[in-house]
Amino acid sequence: MKSSRVSVSSHLVTLLGTTAAVIGIGSGVAMAQDGAAPTAPATPTTPAAAQPVAAPAPATGADGWCVLTGDNVYVRVAPDTQLGYPFAKLDKGAVVKVVERENGWARVVAEGPSFMGGTAYVLADSRAALSQDGKSLTVTKQSPVLAPDILRANDPSSAWKVIASIKEGATVDVIDVQKVGGKQYVRITLPTLAEGWVSETFLANATAGDVTAAINRATAGAAAASGDAASTEPTTPATPDGATAMDGATATDGSTATGGASAPTDGATTAAAEEGSASEETDPRFQPKGPSPEQLARETSLQSFKDLEAIWISVREQPIETEELAALGARYELLIVEVAEQPSLLLQAKARAEQIRIRTDLQDRILALASLRAEMTREQEEVKAVALAIEARSDFNVVGTLNASIVYDGERLPLLYRVQDASTGATVAYVQPQEGITADTLATMLGTLIGIKGDVSFDPSLGVNVVKPRAIEALTAKATSVPSDPAAPAAASTTE
Numbered sequence: 060m061k062s063s064r065v066s067v068s069s070h071l072v073t074l075l076g077t078t079a080a081v082i083g084i085g086s087g088v089a090m091a092q093d094g095a096a097p098t099a100p101a102t103p104t105t106p107a108a109a110q111p112v113a114a115p116a117p118a119t120g121a122d123g124w125c126v127l128t129g130d131n132v133y134v135r136v137a138p139d140t141q142l143g144y145p146f147a148k149l150d151k152g153a154v155v156k157v158v159e160r161e162n163g164w165a166r167v168v169a170e171g172p173s174f175m176g177g178t179a180y181v182l183a184d185s186r187a188a189l190s191q192d193g194k195s196l197t198v199t200k201q202s203p204v205l206a207p208d209i210l211r212a213n214d215p216s217s218a219w220k221v222i223a224s225i226k227e228g229a230t231v232d233v234i235d236v237q238k239v240g241g242k243q244y245v246r247i248t249l250p251t252l253a254e255g256w257v258s259e260t261f262l263a264n265a266t267a268g269d270v271t272a273a274i275n276r277a278t279a280g281a282a283a284a285s286g287d288a289a290s291t292e293p294t295t296p297a298t299p300d301g302a303t304a305m306d307g308a309t310a311t312d313g314s315t316a317t318g319g320a321s322a323p324t325d326g327a328t329t330a331a332a333e334e335g336s337a338s339e340e341t342d343p344r345f346q347p348k349g350p351s352p353e354q355l356a357r358e359t360s361l362q363s364f365k366d367l368e369a370i371w372i373s374v375r376e377q378p379i380e381t382e383e384l385a386a387l388g389a390r391y392e393l394l395i396v397e398v399a400e401q402p403s404l405l406l407q408a409k410a411r412a413e414q415i416r417i418r419t420d421l422q423d424r425i426l427a428l429a430s431l432r433a434e435m436t437r438e439q440e441e442v443k444a445v446a447l448a449i450e451a452r453s454d455f456n457v458v459g460t461l462n463a464s465i466v467y468d469g470e471r472l473p474l475l476y477r478v479q480d481a482s483t484g485a486t487v488a489y490v491q492p493q494e495g496i497t498a499d500t501l502a503t504m505l506g507t508l509i510g511i512k513g514d515v516s517f518d519p520s521l522g523v524n525v526v527k528p529r530a531i532e533a534l535t536a537k538a539t540s541v542p543s544d545p546a547a548p549a550a551a552s553t554t555e
Contacts, residue, residue, distance in 0.1 A: 123156050123157050123158065124154055124155070124156055124157070124171075124264075124265040124269075124270060125154065125155055125156075125157050125165070125262040125263060125264060125265050126152060126153070126154050126262070126263055126264075126265040126266075126269040126273075127149055127150065127151055127152065127153045127154075127155070127257075127261050127262065128151060128261050128262065128263050129151055129260070129261040130150050130151050131148055131150065132148065132149050132150070132153075132257060132258070132261045133145035133147070133148055133257075134146060134147040134148070134149065134155075134167065134169075134255040134256070134257055135255055135256045135257070136206045136220035136222060136255060136256070137220070137256060137403070138161055138162065138163075138164035138166075138256040139403055142361060142403050142404060143256060144206075144208045144210060144211075144217075144220070145208070145209050145210060146177075146179070146206035146207050146208065146209060146220075146222070146255060147169075147174065147177050147209065147249075147255065148209060149173055149257075152269070152272060152273065152276075153173040153273060154171055154172070154173055154265050154269055154270050154273045155167040155171065155173055155257060155262075156168050156170050156171055157262070158254075160259065163258065163259050163260070164256045164257070164258060164259060165256065165257050165258075165259050165262055166254055166255070166256055167254065167255055167256070167257055168251065168252065168253065168254055169249050169250065169251055169252070169253040169254070169255070170251045171270075171273070172273045172274050172276070172277030173273055173277075174249055174251075175277045175280065176280075177248070177249030177253075178207065178234060178246050178247065178248060178249055179204045179205060179206060179207060179218075179222065179223070179246070179247060179248075179249050179250065179253060180204070180205040180206075180207060180215055180218045180244045180245065180246055180247070181196060181198075181202055181203075181204055181205070181225065181231070181244075181245045181247055182202070182203075182205070182242060182243065182244060182245070183196065183236070183243035183244075183245050184242070184243070184376075185199075185200070185376055186198065186199060186200040186201070186202045187199065187200075187202045187225070187245070189233070189236065189243070189245065190233075193233060193236060194232065194233055195230050195231065195232055195233055196230065196231050196232075196233055196245050196247070197228075197229075197230045198225045198226065198227055198228065198229045198230070198231075199227065199228075200227055201224055201225065201226055201227050202224060202225045203221040203223075203224050204221065204222055204223040204224060204225060204247075204250055204253060205218040205219060205220065205221060205222070205244075206218055206220045206221075206222045206253070206255070214239075215237050215239050215242075215244035215246075216239045216240055216244075217365075218244070219365045219368055219369065222253040222254055222255065223250045223252045223253040223254070225250070231247050231248075232247065232248065233245055233246070233247065234246040234247060234248070240470070360394065360397050360398045360401060360404060361404060363394055363397070364394060364398075364404060364407065364408060366471040367387070367390055367391060367394065367411075368411075369471075370387060370390075370465065370466055370471065371387060371411065371415075373465050374387055374465055374466065377465065379418070379421065379422055379425060380422065380425055380426060380429065380483075380484045381479070381484045382418070382422060383464060383465055383466045383477070383486065384415055384418055384419040384422055385419060385486065385522075385523065386464070386466045386467065386486070386489075386521070386522065386523050387415060387466050388412060388415040388416060388419060388522075389521065389522020389523065390466070390472070390522065391408055391411055391412040391415060392412060392522070393520075393522065394408050395408050395409055395412060426483050426484070426485045429482070429483045429484070430482065430483045430485075433482040433483060454512065455510035455511060455512055455532075456511055456512055456513055456514075456515050456526060457478055457487055457488050457490075457510070457511040457513070457515060457526050458487075458508075458509070458510050458511070458534070459478040459479050459480050459481055459487040459488075459508070459509070460478070460479050460480075460481050460506065460507065460508050460509070461476055461477070461478055461490070461501065461504050461505055461506070461507055461509050462476070462477045462478075462479055462505060462506065463476065463477065463505060464476060464477040464489065467489060467521070469498075472521075473491075473521070474492065474498060475489040475490060475491055475521075475523075475525065476489065476490040476492075476498075476501050476505075477489055477490075478490060478509070478511070478526070481508055486523075487524075488515055488523075488524040488525065488526045489521075489523050489524065489525050489526070490511065490525075490526055490528060491525050491526070491527050491528075493527055493528060496528050496531060501531075504531070504533060507533050507534075508533070508534040509531055509532060509533055509534060510531070510532045510534055511526055511528045511530070511531050512528065512529050512530040512531075513526045513527050513528040513529045513530070514526065514527045514529075
C-alpha cells in the first residue's frame with residue numbers, strides 16, 4: 060500500500076493546476092493575457108506540496124465556485140437530510156464547484172482542494188481485481204464508486220450510494236481493504252468526478268482570495284502529511300503587479316478536506332463573516348427533532364431499499380436466463396407499498412421495479428425460446444433424464460436441479476433453496492429447510508437433479524412458490540445410464 064504522503068502530494072499538484080485554471084489565478088504557470096500565448100511554467104525551488112500560491116486578480120468571475128459560510132457542512136449523496144447520508148464534512152472557508160441548483164440544494168463535484176483526503180469504496184469482485192500485493196485495483200468492467208457514510212464510522216457495509224464510476228481498464232491505488240459480510244471493500248481516493256449535494260444555506264459566491272486561501276490550506280496540510288510541516292512555512296506571495304496577495308491567502312493550519320479547514324481571514328468573504336458560527340450541525344433547520352415513528356419507519360424502509368439494491372447488483376452478475384428476477388421483483392413491489400408516503404424512495408423503488416419487469420419480460424422470452432429448443436431437441440441428455448424421472452416417479456410434487464438462491468440467502472431474507480427446470484433454468488419453486496431435511500442436508504445436494512415430495516404453496520409474504528419437503532430423492536440427471544426398471548429408485552431417499 061502506498062504511503063499517504065505520496066498520494067496526497069501528487070493529488071495536490073493536480074488540484075493546484077486544475078483549480079487555478081478554472082478561476083483564472085496563477086499556480087506557478089503564467090496565464091495568457093490580452094491574447095498572448097501562455098509562458099512556460101517557472102521551475103519550483105521547493106517541493107510542489109509545500110509552495111504557496113499567488114493570487115492575482117482573476118481574469119473572469121468565479122462562476123460555479125462557491126465558499127462555505129458555515130462550519131461542519133455535510134456533503135450528501137442526495138438533496139435530502141433524511142435520505143441523503145453524508146460522505147464528507149467541510150468547514151467554513153472551504154470552496155466547492157457547483158454544477159446544478161435544485162430546491163435549495165447545490166450539486167457539487169469533488170474537485171478542488173476542499174476534497175483532499177476524501178475517500179470512497181469500490182467492491183473487489185468480478186468487475187475489479189486486486190493486485191497480488193494488494194496495492195492496486197484493476198477494473199475489468201466498469202465499476203461503481205460507493206460513498207462512505209461518515210455518520211456510521213465509515214462502515215463499508217453502509218456504503219451503498221453510487222457517486223461515480225471507474226472505467227474498464229483503469230488501475231487505481233489502494234488505501235486499504237476491508238472484508239465485511241463476505242465482500243471485499245477497497246478504499247480509494249475520492250475521484251474528482253464524484254458528485255454530492257450541499258445546502259445552499261451555507262453557500263456564497265467565491266472570490267479569488269477564497270480559493271487561494273483554500274489552496275494554501277491544502278498545501279500546508281499536504282506538507283504536514285509528508286513530514287515537511289516544520290520546515291515549510293507559507294509566506295504571503297506577491298502578485299505579478301507587485302501588490303501583495305489578499306489577506307488570509309496563506310493559511311498555516313494543516314486542515315484537511317474532511318472538516319478541519321479553518322475560516323479564511325480575508326475580507327472577501329463578507330457572507331461568511333456575517334454567518335458567525337453557523338453550522339449545519341447546530342442549525343435547527345437541519346437537526347432531527349428526535350426519532351419519531353415516521354422517521355424510524357423511513358430509516359427501516361431505506362435500509363430495506365439498500366439491502367434490495369445490494370441483492371440487485373448480485374443478481375445482475377448472473378446470466379439473464381438464471382437471474383432471480385421474479386423473486387426480487389416481488390420484494391420491490393412489497394417495498395413500494397411500504398414507502399407509499401415517502402416520495403423520493405417511492406420513485407426509486409418504482410423505477411427499479413419497472414426495470415425488473417422489463418428484464419423479466421426479456422427473460423421470459425429467452426426462456427420460452429430455450430424451452431422450445433429443448434422440446435425440439437429431445438436428444439439432449441438432461442431433457443431425457445427429466446422426462447424419464449417424471450415418468451418413473453410421477454408422485455413427485457417438484458422435479459428440478461437444486462441450487463442456492465442469491466435473493467433468499469439467509470442474510471437479508473429467509474434462507475431458501477432454488478429448484479430450477481433442468482432444461483431451461485427457469486425457477487420451479489423454492490425449498491424451505493425443515494426438521495430432518497436441514498440446510499446442511501440440502502447443501503450437499505446442490506447442483507443435483509432432485510425429486511421432492513411435499514406441500515407446495517404460494518407464499519404471499521415472499522411472493523414465490525415454496526415447497527416444504529417431506530422427502531427428497533436425488534435423480535440421475537448426469538448419469539450415463541438409466542435404471543431399466545422405472546419403479547426402481549435412483550438414489551437413497553432423504554426423509555424426516
